[in-house]
Amino acid sequence: MDRLRQRADFVAAASGPRMASPAFVVQSRPRDDAGPVRxxxxxxxxxxxxxxxxxVRRRLRELVKRLDVISMRPHHxxxxxxxxxxxxxxxxxxxxxxxxALSRLERQTPRQPSDPKPHANSRTRSSE
Structure with a gap:
């Protein structure tokens, strides 16, 4: 298991699915490369x-150290x-x-951009 170090990786993970608990929020992002979990x-x-x-950071690092790697998806x-x-x-x-939180993230399907729906109050005029 490697550590994330660059800001771009943190920003990319922030745009993915997330799960919250009282003590922390877990954000995840799938990667295309074959590298280890970061x-x-x-x-x-x-x-x-x-x-x-x-x-807080030390406690979170210790949690991840004690966690079995199977709980985290590869290439994420x-x-x-x-x-x-x-x-x-x-x-x-x-x-x-x-x-x-990790098991809920695994069950969650990735968000797909949906087609914008027309506004409920917009009316189309018929040509007369």
């Missing part, structure tokens, strides 16, 4: 001070966005949340 971590300044953000990128609740939430609970 995981990135991010925690915004809204979460707290640098010490608190680093603690995952971004885990930490929330403030990750500071106080039990580790075992967070682990179960992560496994649940």
């Amino acid at each position: 995981v990135g971590f991010t925690v915004t300044k809204k979460v707290g001070t640098a010490t608190e953000r680093n603690r 990128d995952y971004v885990i966005v930490g929330r403030r609740a990750a500071l106080d939430r039990g580790f075992e609970t967070m682990f179960n949340d992560l496994r649940s």
